[in-house]
Every structure is written in C-alpha cells, then in structure tokens.
Amino acid sequence: MLQASLYMSYGNKGVVFSEYGPYWRSVRKLCTLQLLSASKIEYFAPMRREEVGLLVDSLKKAAAARDVVDIILDMIVASFDTSATTIEWTLSELLRHPAAMKRLQDELQTVFGLDKMVEEKDLFNLPYLDMVIKESLRLYPVGPLLLPRNCMEETIIDGYRVPKNARIIVNAWAIGRDPNAWSDNAEEFLPERFADTSIDLRGHDFQLLPFGSGRRGCPGMQLRLTIARFVLAQLVHCFNWELPDGVLPNELDMSEIFGLSMPRANHLVAVPKYRLRV
Numbered sequence: 099m100l101q102a103s104l105y106m107s108y109g110n111k112g113v114v115f116s117e118y119g120p121y122w123r124s125v126r127k128l129c130t131l132q133l134l135s136a137s138k139i140e141y142f143a144p145m146r147r148e149e150v151g152l153l154v155d156s157l158k159k160a161a162a163a164r165d166v167v168d169i170i171l172d173m174i175v176a177s178f179d180t181s182a183t184t185i186e187w188t189l190s191e192l193l194r195h196p197a198a199m200k201r202l203q204d205e206l207q208t209v210f211g212l213d214k215m216v217e218e219k220d221l222f223n224l225p226y227l228d229m230v231i232k233e234s235l236r237l238y239p240v241g242p243l244l245l246p247r248n249c250m251e252e253t254i255i256d257g258y259r260v261p262k263n264a265r266i267i268v269n270a271w272a273i274g275r276d277p278n279a280w281s282d283n284a285e286e287f288l289p290e291r292f293a294d295t296s297i298d299l300r301g302h303d304f305q306l307l308p309f310g311s312g313r314r315g316c317p318g319m320q321l322r323l324t325i326a327r328f329v330l331a332q333l334v335h336c337f338n339w340e341l342p343d344g345v346l347p348n349e350l351d352m353s354e355i356f357g358l359s360m361p362r363a364n365h366l367v368a369v370p371k372y373r374l375r376v
C-alpha cells in the first residue's frame with residue numbers, strides 16, 4: 099500500500115499522502131483557498147445545474163421507454179465520479195426503506211411543489227435530507243479507513259501506550275456501526291436517529307467520521323455534500339423509483355467491496371418513473 103501511494107502521488111507530492119510539514123501545509127493551503135473555497139464552490143453552481151439537468155433528461159427518456167437504469171453508469175456519464183458512490187448507497191437504502199423514501203419526497207414536495215425541479219440555492223432547511231445523507235455516510239463511509247496517521251511523539255491514550263512513529267489506522271467504518279456508539283440498531287438504516295442530536299459531519303463527533311477529523315480532515319467535504327444533496331434531492335423529487343423484475347426491497351443485494359474506498363459490489367439497477375408536472 100505504501101509503494102502504491104508513493105507511485106500514485108508522484109513520490110508523495112500530492113496533499114493526501116505527503117507527510118505533515120511545511121510542504122503539506124502549503125499544498126493544503128493552496129487546495130483549501132484556491133480550489134475548494136466556498137466562493138469556488140459557488141462559482142461552479144451553474145455547471146452543476148447543467149450537468150444535473152442532463153442527467154434528469156436522460157433518466158426521463160429512460161422512464162418514458164420504461165427502461166431499467168444502471169444508476170452508476172448514469173452518474174459517470176454525468177461526471178460525478180466519487181460522489182456517485184455516496185449517492186448510489188443512499189438510493190439503495192431508500193429503495194430498501196420505502197417509508198424513508200416517502201418522507202424525503204414529502205419534504206421536497208412541500209418545499210418545491212410538483213411544478214418545479216430542485217434548485218441548489220434552495221437546498222437549505224431540508225432536515226430530513228440531511229439526516230438521510232448522514233445516515234448513509236455513517237453506514238457507507240467512502241474512505242472507510244481514513245488516512246493513515248504517524249504518531250509524532252509517544253503518548254498514552256486510555257491506558258494504551260502509543261510509541262513514537264507508530265502508524266495509526268482509524269476504522270471509521272467500524273466506528274459508524276459500533277453498537278456502543280449507536281445502540282443495538284447500529285446496522286439499520288434509520289435517518290431518524292439524528293432527529294434530536296447535534297451530531298454533524300465536521301469531525302467533532304468521533305462516532306461519525308466519514309470525512310475524517312483534525313488537520314488532515316477532508317477539505318472536499320463542502321463540495322461533496324453540496325453535490326450529494328443536490329443530485330439526491332433532484333433524483334428523489336423528479337422520480338419514483340422501483341426495483342426491477344419484482345425484486346422486493348429486503349431482497350436488494352447490499353454487498354460492498356472493502357478497500358481504499360467502499361463501492362457497492364454490484365451496481366444498483368432501478369426503474370425511474372417521472373413524477374413532476376414540468
């Protein structure tokens with residue numbers, strides 16, 4: 099793995115694999131200020147609008163032809179790359195939980211009505227959408243083992259001695275499913291568990307770490323959350339979704355491939371039915 103990261107990042111020159119120090123500080127600053135700042139994210143909103151519009155158009159055609167669609171392929175066509183993993187897992191869980199799908203559609207319908215598509219700028223104050231995304235990232239973190247850490251000085255945590263230079267790997271996937279943190283229903287998809295909590299995704303709540311935590315936490319979080327919220331809201335608002343060939347919600351295959359990222363083992367296939375009046 100170390101060799102692979104060395105090769106993939108041109109000798110650890112990328113921000114992800116470079117060691118903590120002046121070089122990392124300057125590329126990280128470049129990344130957060132020039133590439134992923136709030137104003138840059140805002141600047142590209144029209145491009146996202148156009149891309150999501152193209153995606154909806156292609157799905158509308160599939161719906162008119164009563165086609166089954168392979169969600170992941172459509173996402174790649176619409177160039178949403180890694181966000182597609184989060185969106186695909188979330189849609190899978192919503193298909194397995196029709197009551198949650200209905201609650202999300204109702205929330206979107208109350209805000210946008212059936213005569214209007216979702217607009218990114220109106221995506222605030224949608225508490226159930228936020229809960230759905232948190233719950234999906236809890237169960238399916240895209241970086242399940244975060245980034246390896248190097249212990250800079252010997253330290254004692256909870257009675258365990260961690261020697262200097264120890265390599266630490268944090269299993270965010272296992273933490274997200276730990277019954278001690280989430281109660282006995284930790285394996286269940288239950289967005290409502292976030293209803294009366296202040297747990298958020300910024301890495302302050304250690305039971306939920308899909309974007310990591312601390313100075314090496316993910317600088318792309320805001321961009322990815324913006325895209326995931328927008329695409330998911332649009333897909334759920336514009337279409338009713340069904341599983342093909344009489345597959346029942348509880349029969350949907352949810353196997354995952356474990357690795358650096360954690361996609362579905364088999365792509366999600368589903369049948370869209372357009373539901374808006376525009």
Ligand code: HEM
Nearest residue numbers: 113114240241244245308309310311314315316317318322
């Ligand atoms: C759903 C989408 C994403 C997830 C779940 C995710 C998750 C993560 C995680 C878990 C880490 C390691 C954090 C840690 O160990 O504390 C990370 C690091 C990082 N992510 Fe993301 N990420 C996502 C999207 C993005 C995007 C869109 C970008 C940039 C365009 C990005 C750029 C980075 C960078 C540069 C680092 C390394 C930061 C550093 O070492 O200083 N990520 N991400």
